[in-house]
Amino acid sequence: MINKLWGFFIIIGISFTILVGNLDGLNDTILTSTKSGVDMVLELIPIIILWSGLMKIAESSGLLEQISKIFHPLLSKLFPSLKKNSKALGYITSNIAANALGLGSAATPFGLKAMECMQNENDNKKVASDAMITFLVLNTSGVTIIPTTVIALRLMHKSANPEEIIIPAILATICSSIAGLSLDYIRRRKRK
Amino acid sequence: MSQISKLMIPLFVLFVIFYGLKKKIVIYDVFLEGAKEGLVTVFNIFPSIIAMVFAINIFLNSNILDFLFQFLNPLLSILNIPLNILPMALIRPISGTASLAIMNDIFIKYGPDSLSGRIASVLQGCTDTTIYVLALYFGSIKISKTRHALSTGLFADFIGILASFLIVNFFFS
Numbered sequence: 001m002i003n004k005l006w007g008f009f010i011i012i013g014i015s016f017t018i019l020v021g022n023l024d025g026l027n028d029t030i031l032t033s034t035k036s037g038v039d040m041v042l043e044l045i046p047i048i049i050l051w052s053g054l055m056k057i058a059e060s061s062g063l064l065e066q067i068s069k070i071f072h073p074l075l076s077k078l079f080p081s082l083k084k085n086s087k088a089l090g091y092i093t094s095n096i097a098a099n100a101l102g103l104g105s106a107a108t109p110f111g112l113k114a115m116e117c118m119q120n121e122n123d124n125k126k127v128a129s130d131a132m133i134t135f136l137v138l139n140t141s142g143v144t145i146i147p148t149t150v151i152a153l154r155l156m157h158k159s160a161n162p163e164e165i166i167i168p169a170i171l172a173t174i175c176s177s178i179a180g181l182s183l184d185y186i187r188r189r190k191r192k
Numbered sequence: 193m194s195q196i197s198k199l200m201i202p203l204f205v206l207f208v209i210f211y212g213l214k215k216k217i218v219i220y221d222v223f224l225e226g227a228k229e230g231l232v233t234v235f236n237i238f239p240s241i242i243a244m245v246f247a248i249n250i251f252l253n254s255n256i257l258d259f260l261f262q263f264l265n266p267l268l269s270i271l272n273i274p275l276n277i278l279p280m281a282l283i284r285p286i287s288g289t290a291s292l293a294i295m296n297d298i299f300i301k302y303g304p305d306s307l308s309g310r311i312a313s314v315l316q317g318c319t320d321t322t323i324y325v326l327a328l329y330f331g332s333i334k335i336s337k338t339r340h341a342l343s344t345g346l347f348a349d350f351i352g353i354l355a356s357f358l359i360v361n362f363f364f365s
Binding site: 022026115159166183 | 196197198200201204205207208209211212214215217219222223224225226227229230231233234237238241242243244245246247248249250251252253254255256259283285286287290292293295296297299300303304305309310313314315316317318319320321322325326328329330332333334335336337338339340341344345347348349351352354355356359360363364
């Protein structure tokens with residue numbers, strides 16, 4: 001997917017620029033545009049390193065686990081098809097908690113484990129179960145409390161208030177999560 | 193509201209450090225361990241960011257979007273949304289780095305505190321790479337029939353985009 005998308009951008013971009021005859025601009029773009037990418041990475045290096053360090057503390061001290069426990073009762077209601085005390089639920093809460101803290105790389109292994117556990121309880125191994133779909137809808141609606149990369153980039157471009165988007169982003173996340181979960185609920189009910 | 197936003201990060205850092213000390217973790221060593229992992233993450237995403245910035249810049253600088261969506265321009269300019277929000281919203285579910293590159297471009301052209309810069313920020317923060325995540329997670333357990341997972345996920349993203357626009361307008365007008 002990314003493979004095709006990447007090729008598509010370059011082919012369409014170059015062809016169209018040649019077509020409208022902006023050759024100077026095109027050479028400029030090809031030869032110098034990656035500099036803004038380097039700037040971007042340079043700006044992201046400190047915040048990623050800092051945040052990874054802090055999150056390691058959160059993980060080792062058991063804080064992540066504590067936060068997962070807070071989510072647990074709420075999340076178990078969202079997954080009525082899972083067995084009580086299902087292992088999957090533990091991995092789901094860890095995944096959501098890690099995601100919420102902006103710990104993407106730590107979240108993925110939990111998520112894959114959760115899928116594996118749900119697959120074990122799944123009757124038809126080729127077809128996605130209700131629980132899997134609910135989990136992925138929740139996961140992809142992006143429950144992030146502190147979007148560190150966005151804040152770092154805003155800082156780099158001299159925003160007067162880089163963190164001002166935190167609360168709006170949380171509110172928007174809540175909207176999309178509720179919308180996704182509601183639609184999932186309706187469609188699940190319809191099948192029965 | 194912006195005071196709460198400003199308190200989030202300091203309080204979070206304070207809490208993490210405090211909790212680590214309370215649980216008798218050697219916080220300094222653990223921090224360094226995590227920081228090293230962070231360095232590896234940066235090392236791994238560096239090439240993909242360069243690759244995406246390269247492709248996105250060629251695409252956006254060709255002005256093909258202005259050409260294709262001229263008819264939308266009057267409407268978008270009334271609402272003060274740059275055309276770049278459109279591709280960002282479309283690409284967000286597929287590639288996080290690509291949408292980050294577009295957001296960077298919007299920051300350069302319009303500034304992070306412009307309406308569009310704020311919408312882009314909230315959009316990047318509140319949605320995820322839905323298509324990529326579904327492919328990865330379902331692929332890992334060899335599920336081929338995903339039922340309503342994709343359409344529901346994309347619907348949530350769409351509401352997220354809509355919410356970003358409305359909330360930013362409400363907060364910062």
